[in-house]
Amino acid sequence: xxxxxxxxxxxxxxxxxxxxxxxxxxxxxxxxxxxxxxxxxxxxxxxxxxxxxxxxxxxxxxxxxxxxxxxxxxxxxxxxxxxxxxxxxxxxxxxxxxxxxxxxxxxxxxxxxxxxxxxxxxxxxxxxxxxxxxxxxxxxxxxxxxxxxxxxxxxxxxxxxxxxxxxxxxxxxxxxxxxxxxxxxxxxxxxxxxxxxxxxx
Numbered sequence: 001x002x003x004x005x006x007x008x009x010x011x012x013x014x015x016x017x018x019x020x021x022x023x024x025x026x027x028x029x030x031x032x033x034x035x036x037x038x039x040x041x042x043x044x045x046x047x048x049x050x051x052x053x054x055x056x057x058x059x060x061x062x063x064x065x066x067x068x069x070x071x072x073x074x075x076x077x078x079x080x081x082x083x084x085x086x087x088x089x090x091x092x093x094x095x096x097x098x099x100x101x102x103x104x105x106x107x108x109x110x111x112x113x114x115x116x117x118x119x120x121x122x123x124x125x126x127x128x129x130x131x132x133x134x135x136x137x138x139x140x141x142x143x144x145x146x147x148x149x150x151x152x153x154x155x156x157x158x159x160x161x162x163x164x165x166x167x168x169x170x171x172x173x174x175x176x177x178x179x180x181x182x183x184x185x186x187x188x189x190x191x192x193x194x195x196x197x198x199x200x201x
Contacts, residue, residue: 006172010165012055013184020172022164022183026056026138029154029187030063030108031070033136036152036189037106038071041198042134046079046104048093048118050111057085060110060138079104083114090114094121098133105198106134112141112153119147119194134195138187150192157185 013023037045047064050057065075081096083089090109094117097104109115115137122133129135129149137144137153144151164183172178 006169006178008165008168008172010161013182018180020168020180020182022161022168022185024056024156024161025184025186026059027063027066029138029156029189030060031067032063032187032189033108033138033152033154034064034067035071036191037108037134037136037195038067038073040106040134040195042106043073043198044079044102044104044106045073046081046097046107048081048083048090048097048107048109048114050083050085050114052082057110060108064108083110085111085114087113087117090117091121094118095125098122098125098127104133105200106136106195108136108138110138112137112139112144112151115151115153115194116143116147119149119151123148130194130196134198136189136195140190144192147194149194152192152194153190155188155190157187161185 007019009019009021011023014021049061052058068075081093083093109118115135119129122129137151140153140155144153
């Protein structure tokens, strides 16, 4: 931008520079996922994070905490399992989650790929989804349709983000004096079969 070259940052919200950016509301999407679990009656809700050095994972963790706090549910650090988005780390987190002395009844997972790994571990340990554990992922990866049950997830508006990016770049190219625009696109909760109401005590 300093050289006058029209620029748009995609999939990252830039606070501290005068540059156009188009990003997904990761915190809002995570909050809607956890709110859904709370509406189903869950109070013991875990979170398997992505790599919190990335903006997306940090914002998803922020949304998870915000939903609990707004619903007067204490944030329990023992229910937050930090990973690096890998399936191996998700597997370790899932084993710890299921074998915990006071296990969560639901989990919000920062990506669908990890959520599918969590599903596999839960089944290997003799538990059922969603009977023993409700799961929500994030991404709306097509693979989520082919697990043991359809994965409830948060859909990212990737096509819309691409379209808005092209529009914004065209606007900047045609503008005599460019002013930056910051767009945060909402994410959408997609409800499938991996969650059920909590009926325990």
